[in-house]
Amino acid sequence: MIPKEPVEIVEVGPRDGLQNISQYVETDQKIELIGLLAQSGLKEIEIGGFVHPKAIPQFRDIAEVTKGLDNIKGVKFTALIPNLRGARNAIESGIKKMHFVFSVSKSHNLSNARRTPDQSLVELKEIMVLASSDPGLEISVDLATTFGCPFEIEVKRDDIMYYVNRVYDLGVRSMTLCDTAGYGNPRQVGEIFQSCLEHRPEVLFRAHFHDTRGLGLANALAAYQAGVRSFDSSIGGLGGCPFAPGATGNVATEDLVFMFDEMGIENGVNVRALFEVCRYLEKMIPDVPITSSLYKAGFPGDHKVCRTS
């Protein structure tokens, strides 16, 4: 039996989606996009990253975007930080919740962040010290490549638990396990989340899936069955790996919300409002296809004739 406990949907499209897009999106468009997302009922939105503008030029206006959202109340706006410098800038801009990301796979972290996972932990320690100055600040950690790495393929379960424990020891109580390359499968996803939830019940574990091989929703279902109640997703399915042309990206918010809606699982998001956001996206970034299945197919009943079994 699948339970009916509510879930939290966290929008990461403005960060994980836009960071992969070559077209620079103007500041006011970013703010409008995030505003539309907030109107759909999403209560937490990752709006970008406090990263060096040479690393990801898309986020060079992140401070302005943050300020531009000041008048939207009741929504938590979060940002990615790759290092201590990013944390300082985020705090200065008024961000209250930050996501520090590193890969549990050494080769991926070296390629992506130019340091080993253990070096990332040293950085995290400094960030935790910085954040401790203000009790209103939250640090969450994204463990990238948890379900597989493009270089090492499989990531050892012991390595995952090792980093979960190390991050826990630094005082972090919110962690997102990310299927960065879309390698996860439902059995593995269920087992890993079950281990984590049993081992560290004080931690809020969130799931972040990509739909690269069509398993995004199946993995979300498996994570839900294992007890996960918080999920990242990206409007329109934006995001993913730009080096796999034609491949789908992050699990689309509208697909995930639709699945939970259909299963009678409360999530607080108006899926039809998300379609408005998709239409805005199509105007905003016309060269980027909306890959979500629901947006392409429409809602049940939209198409009346299907001569098939």
Add this chain to the structure above:
Amino acid sequence: MIPKEPVEIVEVGPRDGLQNISQYVETDQKIELIGLLAQSGLKEIEIGGFVHPKAIPQFRDIAEVTKGLDNIKGVKFTALIPNLRGARNAIESGIKKMHFVFSVSKSHNLSNARRTPDQSLVELKEIMVLASSDPGLEISVDLATTFGCPFEIEVKRDDIMYYVNRVYDLGVRSMTLCDTAGYGNPRQVGEIFQSCLEHRPEVLFRAHFHDTRGLGLANALAAYQAGVRSFDSSIGGLGGCPFAPGATGNVATEDLVFMFDEMGIENGVNVRALFEVCRYLEKMIPDVPITSSLYKAGFPGDHKVCRTS
């Protein structure tokens, strides 16, 4: 815990896929396609339909296709039959297993087969009498629109059980529950299959999903967890509703096999051999996109760099 019992994958692309394609595929190409599918390890393949050539011109050569497969041993070649006449023609051509299809939704069956479901049952009764003359003949029934109908949206659970029972009473012990329009969700799929399996343990229940709203694999997972061990799928994701442009069709065989492979569930199919079939499809029907996620993304490790979480 997800079990590890093996599954049977049944290929329906040459029937459910090709019936939706406007391009006529030549007889020798159909035979080559089916031959390649057989080489991948698939043990049951639905090769087309014995239907009136005006209804589906694609299958006007079904008798020749059937004969052309005579020299392939160890694979069961099946065909769809919409009526008694189709059954007679199929038997005459040497087909040993036939799929009679009707919709549990009255309005869909009226639109698709121009008769009510109860009238379809009368036809089925006659087919069962015909088939009883040869103990080597198998009749299986596809219950279309089980998980939702484009006209009526939701199909009552009582109606599903009513038709399962009526079909059972006619002596049928193999039934496929079809998500014709891609409306199913994992909770509903799990519950309906569980009811059917508990209520009629003598019947082999098979699942037939479309990936229209991205839920194909999640639904397959839910069906597997409910005890289903036999699945239809279509090479390259061919099929689906031609009236929802851009929408994906049937669950792709390579996506389904990949999911089971990754979960350590034996299925007897060589997923890399399916990629060869996809490449053949691209040459055979160049205007029809291959929609399967795995074919677009490639296998884990094919793309080495993903700068993302």
